[in-house]
Amino acid sequence: MIKLLLLASLGLLSAASDPKPFDCGTDTAHASEDFLNTIASLHDGQTSGSPAARAALAARDKDNNSAITVDAVFHIVAKKDKKADITDDMPQAQLDSLNESYKPYGIDFNLINVTWNTNDAWAVGDKDADLEMKKALRQGTYRTLNIYFQTDLSGGVLGRCTLPSPIANGKSDPTVYANDGCNVNANTMPDGAMEGYNAGKTAVHETGHWLGLLHTFEGNSCDGPGDFIDDTPQEAQATDGCPDAPPKQSCPEQKGADKNDPIHNFMDYSIDSCYEGFTALQHDRMHHMYNMYRDGN
Ligand SMILES: *[C@@H]1O[C@H](CO)[C@@H](O)[C@H](O)[C@H]1NC(C)=O
Ligand SMILES: *[C@@H]1O[C@H](CO)[C@@H](O)[C@H](O)[C@H]1NC(C)=O
Ligand SMILES: *[C@@H]1O[C@H](CO)[C@@H](O)[C@H](O)[C@H]1NC(C)=O
Ligand SMILES: [Zn+2]
Numbered sequence: 001m002i003k004l005l006l007l008a009s010l011g012l013l014s015a016a017s018d019p020k021p022f023d024c025g026t027d028t029a030h031a032s033e034d035f036l037n038t039i040a041s042l043h044d045g046q047t048s049g050s051p052a053a054r055a056a057l058a059a060r061d062k063d064n065n066s067a068i069t070v071d072a073v074f075h076i077v078a079k080k081d082k083k084a085d086i087t088d089d090m091p092q093a094q095l096d097s098l099n100e101s102y103k104p105y106g107i108d109f110n111l112i113n114v115t116w117n118t119n120d121a122w123a124v125g126d127k128d129a130d131l132e133m134k135k136a137l138r139q140g141t142y143r144t145l146n147i148y149f150q151t152d153l154s155g156g157v158l159g160r161c162t163l164p165s166p167i168a169n170g171k172s173d174p175t176v177y178a179n180d181g182c183n184v185n186a187n188t189m190p191d192g193a194m195e196g197y198n199a200g201k202t203a204v205h206e207t208g209h210w211l212g213l214l215h216t217f218e219g220n221s222c223d224g225p226g227d228f229i230d231d232t233p234q235e236a237q238a239t240d241g242c243p244d245a246p247p248k249q250s251c252p253e254q255k256g257a258d259k260n261d262p263i264h265n266f267m268d269y270s271i272d273s274c275y276e277g278f279t280a281l282q283h284d285r286m287h288h289m290y291n292m293y294r295d296g297n
Contacts, residue, residue, distance in 0.1 A: 028218060032165035039212070042288060043228040065287050067106045068295075072098070072145040073113045075137045076186065079123040082151040085193060086186050093190035094149075097200030098207065101266065101275075105283040107211075107290075113139060124152045125183060135178045142167075142297035143290070145210055146181035147203055149189060158194070158202045159184040161209040164293035182206040188272075196241075199272035208267050212289025213282055215269075216262045222251035231279040232265060233258040242274030 028036060074091045091114045098109045115137060122133040125148070138146050153159070161182035167173060187194040188202035214227040217235040226234050236250040239261060247260040262268055264276035278286070 028214065031163050032167075034166045035163050035212070038289070038292065039214075039228040039285075040225070042285065043225060043230070065106060065284065067108070068287065068290055070107060070109050070145050070290075071112050071140055071143065072109045072147065073115070073139045074111065075115045075117060075133075075146065075148045077117045077119060077122045077125075077133065077137075077148055078151045078186065079120045080118055082123065083118055085151060086149065086189065087191075090189040090191065094200045094203055097190055098204060101201070101204040101277075102207075105278055105286065107286065109145070112144075115139075123150050124154045125150050126154050130183070131175065131179060134181060135175075138178050138181060142177070142180060143294040145207060147206070148181060148183050149186035149203075150183060151186045153183055153185045157185075158188055158197055159206040161206040163209055163214075164212050164289050166293065182210055196271040196273075201266070201272040201275050204275070205266050208278070208282075208286070211286040212293070213267050213278075213285060216265050216267045217250075217269075222253060227267065229279065229281045229285060231281045232262050232267070233260065235261045235268070237261075238269040239263045239274075240269065241271050244274075 072095070074094065076086050076091065078086055091111065095109055095111045102108060117133075117137065119133070121129040125133060133148065134146075137148070140146070159182060162180050165176075167176050167180070182203070184203050184206055185194060185197075186192065188197045188200065190198065190200045192198040194202075213229075215238065216227050216232045217238045218227045219225070220236055220238075222234050222236050226232070234251045234254055237248075239248060242263060244263060248263055249259050250261050252259055262279075263270050264274060265282075266275050266278055267282070
């Protein structure tokens, strides 16, 4: 959910707002119990169990792999003096970036609405203002992806997003429900001002969380379940930039190709030009999670 700003090199934030890596509700510490149980059981099913259980899972995966079209609503939220930074063609360019990135994984996006808002408090989105904004702007249902592109997103991050949870079933808590969606620094939209991060891939990364993926370095350890996905190499440290030569190896004890960190994976923190895609099991996980939590809700 979180991408760290390279504070020093970008010089866009004062050092006083030095971010903590996981302060945005996108790590397992902020996930619902239901979400955690689900990823643990999907993870176990992929690696263990009887042949019959694995066959059943494979069959279910097959059902879960039919194409998904996600309805999306983009909310442009600018400070008064930053309105001009976000041009009319940026939402469409952002949609193209999402479509292009997710197309190999059977997911595309249908942009059903764009709202344009000028509000200095919402553009920063501190806690109360964030909820007020989302209550005012959120559209659609639990399967509608709402992304808030804010010119001055707070917290020293480029984005954050909610993980799926069963809240939609009862629609019991309007506050939690309204909160569902992604906050993205608007300058990361294609041709935005955030150098290195302005090809629209922050929204791609955040949408990965919305579809149920964790960071490839979740847990920051060479042991343990990490991101609960077996075909992403274990990774103890988030990536900055694109350190591919020599390859970054935060868990050098791993075997073979898994020695190299998954720096090209959308769920790492690499720069936009470094990102290449998701893995096969991340693909399966997103389809599962969408069908389980979002579709029909
Ligand atoms: C997809 O997977 C979810 C989670 O395992 C399951 O609840 C759902 O029934 C599956 N959908 C289909 C169409 O098989
Ligand atoms: C993105 O996907 C949607 C849904 O399939 C489609 O309507 C739209 O034309 C696509 N846009 C691009 C640029 O591919
Ligand atoms: C788009 O959003 C506006 C609010 O900004 C709303 O009035 C309108 O009904 C929405 N259109 C659709 C197609 O949902
Ligand atoms: Zn993230």
